[in-house]
Amino acid sequence: xxxxxQTPKFRILKIGxxxxxxCTQDMNxxxxxxxxxxxxxxxxxxxxxxxxxxxxxxxxxxxxxxSRSTTEDFPLRLELAAPSQTSVxxxxxxxxxxxxxxxFFGQGTRLTVV
Amino acid sequence: KQEVTQIPAALSVPExxxxxxxxxxxxxxxxxxxxxxxxxxxxxxxxxLIQSSxxxxxSGRLNASLDKSSGRSTLYIAASQPGDSATxxxxxxxxGSARQLTFxxxxxxxxxx
Numbered sequence: 001x002x003x004x005x006q007t008p009k010f011r012i013l014k015i016g017x018x019x020x021x022x023c024t025q026d027m028n029x030x031x032x033x034x035x036x037x038x039x040x041x042x043x044x045x046x047x048x049x050x051x052x053x054x055x056x057x058x059x060x061x062x063x064x065x066x067s068r069s070t071t072e073d074f075p076l077r078l079e080l081a082a083p084s085q086t087s088v089x090x091x092x093x094x095x096x097x098x099x100x101x102x103x104f105f106g107q108g109t110r111l112t113v114v
Numbered sequence: 115k116q117e118v119t120q121i122p123a124a125l126s127v128p129e130x131x132x133x134x135x136x137x138x139x140x141x142x143x144x145x146x147x148x149x150x151x152x153x154x155x156x157x158x159x160x161x162x163l164i165q166s167s168x169x170x171x172x173s174g175r176l177n178a179s180l181d182k183s184s185g186r187s188t189l190y191i192a193a194s195q196p197g198d199s200a201t202x203x204x205x206x207x208x209x210g211s212a213r214q215l216t217f218x219x220x221x222x223x224x225x226x227x
Contacts, residue, residue, distance in 0.1 A: 031212070031213050033214055033215075035215075035217075040123075040219065041219055042118070042203065042205075042217030042218050042219045042220060043158075043203075043205075043215070043217045044217075045214050045215075045216075048212055048214050050212055050213075056212065058214065090157060090158065092158075092215075094213060096212075096213045101145065101146045101148075101163070101207055101213050102148065102160055102163045103148060103160065103205075103215055104160065105150075105157045105158040105159075105160075106157055107156060107157040108156070108157050110155075
């Protein structure tokens with residue numbers, strides 16, 4: 001019953017540092033997504049993947065990179081962290097095909113860049 | 115630009131009251147619409163998914179409706195309880211997208227005992 005698992009839950013980075021946010025799902029979903037949520041705002045799409053080996057940019061991709069080498073894992077890489085990347089990051093997955101598009105979310109990673 | 119709007123941003127009601135949360139979207143060419151609940155500091159929990167061919171979905175005390183022609187969805191909560199206090203997010207999958215969700219900013223609901 002793990003669903004979508006994100007690690008770490010919290011992280012403080014210094015400006016210019018790099019890190020990888022991990023995301024794994026055990027539902028055999030094809031589609032995976034990374035969103036960020038700023039205070040009082042809805043979620044904005046950073047990157048998404050429709051299957052292993054396929055990734056594409058969302059609405060706010062600058063400063064991030066992703067890879068999808070397996071169906072289960074979709075890590076998000078932050079290079080040269082900036083204060084503007086302080087946010088809560090959510091990973092999500094869905095089956096994505098047909099009418100069943102229900103998305104499932106991880107618990108989030110709260111990142112602070114100082 | 116395809117947008118999703120939720121009004122009001124915050125709502126406070128006494129326990130036991132029936133209430134309606136509103137969601138509007140700018141483009142009627144949607145594939146599905148999903149309502150989520152988010153507790154403070156937590157992730158998103160899926161409440162209801164309405165497919166574009168459906169008019170409503172029900173789960174327990176929750177009922178969500180969809181009117182594509184007017185670009186609106188409502189989430190009806192019956193007999194509200196303090197445990198319903200949370201932020202409720204509406205998200206739309208637009209036709210032609212890679213099934214990604216476009217989110218509203220949410221309505222923060224407080225149910226007073």
